[in-house]
Every structure is written in structure tokens, then in C-alpha cells.
Amino acid sequence: MNRLLSKSHSLITTSERTAKAVAKSRLVLKERNPRKGTKTFGAMIEEGEPVKMGQLIWNQAQNQNGPWSCLPGANAEPIFEMGWNEFTNKKGIYALCDGTVRYTKEMFIPAKNTRLAGEITKMPAGSFIYKLHCHVVPKPINNNFKLVDLS
Structure with missing residues (x-):
């Protein structure tokens, strides 16, 4: 039982970390697009x-x-x-x-x-x-x- 709790606890912490990483990657993608809002043809x-x-x-x-x-x-x-x-x-x-x-x-x-x-x-x-x-x-x-x- 204790082993299952530790696994689920580690899963929760990893999901929190990935959510932060996803939020950071979205921010980076917005900054990396220099042609956003300009004409593309x-x-x-x-x-x-x-x-x-x-x-x-x-x-x-x-x-x-x-x-x-x-x-x-x-x-x-x-x-x-x-x-x-x-x-x-x-x-x-x-x-x-x-x-x-x-x-x-x-x-x-x-x-x-x-x-x-x-x-x-x-x-x-x-x-x-x-x-x-x-x-x-x-x-x-x-x-x-x-x-x-x-x-």
C-alpha cells in the first residue's frame, strides 16, 4: 500500500513539472515567431x-x-x-x-x-x-x- 502511494505521489509531481514545462514551451514558441502578424506572401x-x-x-x-x-x-x-x-x-x-x-x-x-x-x-x-x-x-x-x- 505504501509503495502504491509513493508511485502515485511521484506521478502527481511529474505531471506538475510537465505542466510547467508545457507553459514555458508555449511562451518560447510565441517569442520565436518573428513573422507573426506580418504578411506571409x-x-x-x-x-x-x-x-x-x-x-x-x-x-x-x-x-x-x-x-x-x-x-x-x-x-x-x-x-x-x-x-x-x-x-x-x-x-x-x-x-x-x-x-x-x-x-x-x-x-x-x-x-x-x-x-x-x-x-x-x-x-x-x-x-x-x-x-x-x-x-x-x-x-x-x-x-x-x-x-x-x-x-
């Missing part, structure tokens, strides 16, 4: 802001199966990874070098035998499709070298 970096290599410029995760709302331009690379849940899905545009972000509207010519190519034939003559493109203008390279020692 669209332009992550605005026009003219500096960007580092590998940084996410445009997040397209909202529209997984539809067309891209922003296309990659110079020094920008599209990334598309399908994971096993919504948190691992990545679809966006990343910077290939350090520099400044620029957005431009450019004329879009779709590939043959695509849905958009069929829609263009139904448009009035002389009309164009313009799409948003994201470019990274690299930092200027400094080529000033100094000869230290000839021998």
Missing part, C-alpha cells in the same frame, strides 16, 4: 532595399498551383519545393548575389502550347501582357589593387 523585400545572397525576395506559397504573380529576373532564382505539410512548402524567388532589389513590368511572351498562349489568340490585335519581374542589381565590384612586394 508577396514581396518580402521592397524596391530599393538591400538584399543578401540566398535571401527570400518574393514568397509565392499562397498560390501553389496557379501562375506566378512575380517572375524572376536578373540575379534571381525561383525555388519550388513541395513538402509533406504546408510548413515545408516553399515557392518563391531568392537572390543569387548581394545587391539591391528592383521590380519592373515587362512584356510577357508565353511558351507555345500553353494555356496562356491560347488566351493570347483571343485577345484584340496589338494588345500585350505585362508581368511583374524581380531583379537583383549587384553591388559594384571594387577593383583597386595595390602591389605590396615584387619579390
Whole structure:
């Protein structure tokens, strides 16, 4: 009987400890989410802001199966990874070098035998499709070298 009481007493104390640990972990999770309350799709970096290599410029995760709302331009690379849940899905545009972000509207010519190519034939003559493109203008390279020692 005494042995059973000691086991139940230890179970109660461990459950109290885990409840405190759970409360602490919830607090930590709230503090660790820096993007809470910010938008999770669209332009992550605005026009003219500096960007580092590998940084996410445009997040397209909202529209997984539809067309891209922003296309990659110079020094920008599209990334598309399908994971096993919504948190691992990545679809966006990343910077290939350090520099400044620029957005431009450019004329879009779709590939043959695509849905958009069929829609263009139904448009009035002389009309164009313009799409948003994201470019990274690299930092200027400094080529000033100094000869230290000839021998």
C-alpha cells in the first residue's frame, strides 16, 4: 500500500513539472515567431532595399498551383519545393548575389502550347501582357589593387 502511494505521489509531481514545462514551451514558441502578424506572401523585400545572397525576395506559397504573380529576373532564382505539410512548402524567388532589389513590368511572351498562349489568340490585335519581374542589381565590384612586394 505504501509503495502504491509513493508511485502515485511521484506521478502527481511529474505531471506538475510537465505542466510547467508545457507553459514555458508555449511562451518560447510565441517569442520565436518573428513573422507573426506580418504578411506571409508577396514581396518580402521592397524596391530599393538591400538584399543578401540566398535571401527570400518574393514568397509565392499562397498560390501553389496557379501562375506566378512575380517572375524572376536578373540575379534571381525561383525555388519550388513541395513538402509533406504546408510548413515545408516553399515557392518563391531568392537572390543569387548581394545587391539591391528592383521590380519592373515587362512584356510577357508565353511558351507555345500553353494555356496562356491560347488566351493570347483571343485577345484584340496589338494588345500585350505585362508581368511583374524581380531583379537583383549587384553591388559594384571594387577593383583597386595595390602591389605590396615584387619579390
